[in-house]
Amino acid sequence: QVSPAFLSLTLDANLATDPRYITFLSSLKLRTLARGLSPGFLRFGGTKTDFLIFDPKKEPTLEEEVFSNLLAKQDAADLCGFRPAPLDLIEYLQLQWPFQEMLIRGEQDRKKHKNTTITRSTLDILYNFAQCSELHLIFGINALLRTRNSHWDSSNARLVLDYCDSQNYSMSWELGNEPNSFRLKSGIYIDGFQLGQDFIELRHLLSNYSQYRNSKLYGPDVGRPRKHTQKLLRSFLKSGGKVIDSVTWHHYYVNGRNATREDFLSPDVLDTFIADVQDIQQIVDATVPGKKVWLGETSSAYGGGAPRLSNTYIAGFMWLDKLGLSAKLGIDVVMRQVFFGAGTYHLVDASFEPLPDYWLSLLYKKLVGTKVLDVSLTGEDHRRLRVYLHCTNEHHPKYRDGDITLFALNLYNSTKYLQLPSYLSNKTVDEYLLLPYRKENILSRSVQLNGHVLKMLDDERLPTLKEKPLSPGTSLGLPAFSYGFFVIQNAKAMACI
DSSP: OOOTTOEEEEEEGGGGSSGGGGGGGGOHHHHHHHHHTOSEEEEEESGGGGGEEEOTTSOOOHHHHHHHHHHHHSOGGGTTOSOOSOHHHHHHHHHHHHHHHHHHHHHHHHTOOOOEEEOHHHHHHHHHHHHHTTEEEEEEEOOOOBOTTSOBOOHHHHHHHHHHHHTTOOOEEEEOSOGGGHHHHHSOOOOHHHHHHHHHHHHHHHTTSTTTTTOOEEEEEEOSOOHHHHHHHHHHHHHHGGGOSEEEEEEEEEETTTOOHHHHTOHHHHHHHHHHHHHHHHHHHHHSTTOEEEEEEEEEEESSOOTTTTTSTTHHHHHHHHHHHHHHTTOOEEEESOSBSSSSOOSBOTTSOBOHHHHHHHHHHHHEEEEEEOOOOOSSOTTTEEEEEEEEOTTOSSOOTTOEEEEEEEOSSSOEEEOOOGGGTTSOEEEEEEEEOSTTGGGOSOEEETTEEOOOSBTTBOOOOOOEEEOTTOOEEEOSSEEEEEEETTOOOGGGO
């Protein structure tokens, strides 16, 4: 069984490289899209986490101030009912955004990161966005502020906590991002033991606030488990593992700069994830047995995604397979990098239009429950026809206890048919088949569900996800290079009752 927040989201801290752009989060459309994927966590983190300095005395940017003034005029009981920031302000920022993206990309490529100052307004906008999207905010605190003897300098964290406490913000915390590459990013090396001690200090600091005495702390947000990262994780968990609530690590399949279309459809590439999960779990079992493991940040390709791949239908194979495998292998929460922001691996693009992975995530949220069931396949290569089975989401208005949701990916270049076992052959099945829309085919940025193109009805409404009922006994067809969900009604699965 996985967390009800199993599919969660991230915003990259680089959105605050210039805090003006945090004002994007006042968009009504973005909030509608984010709320569609609740319940879940919203992690604000990434490389920039360790280069953000909070200054409670600094005046906000003009754009942030417009939003803060709107917020201040709101009745406290209705902090989500406000009219969003003026459209021309958002449109102006959208025009500037491509240049800002180039700047963010340049920082990443040069591995030269400048400190950015964030203000009270930055935190207000972030928290309000999470609250009004019905997501729980996890805020990453800067771990690269060090004292002379290279211990963590917690003075800036104290300012953040003082302010959030004064506003009664209920949130969770992380400290630092990918400590395995601190030296590369900043020239500062911190070993696992020291990082563990830093987390103990943060936990102690949190205990001084009644608001945060019992708040959750997650970490250490290491990258893929290569040898030196495994060593760092092991010593971190021995040193400070007892003060964290879940162990977080990051995973990407490929490098966005040279990833190919073939990578996105390769069973070999998809299977590399399994060994990584097992490596992490072995270390956790040996040091802090029983501690939950989370994918604290994950997507198809690192470096912001693979252009013309990570933002199209083809990215869904990596995403849906990762969701299926993670649940099956015991990962409790999977945080998708990113909901919105720089690069091409976002769920929502710079024009606030939802991409294929958004619709895939929405279907997953609506149809797939937290209980994972066993399923096996005979007659085809299970690495090319990949199937997963869960109890159906108990909150879906149409489905009942005992119903089950099968989801499948077809990596064959021909249509494949799934035949249910005989004891289910008389059941009604609802099909939710996602296919690319338009001539770009699997490189399309639009999708259709059972033949209907998916798009928002307006800024405040998502479309109904209409099922296609199949008559009992029909085999479940998946066209070449496609994926979909099948809800088997009245299956009376004991584990789901």
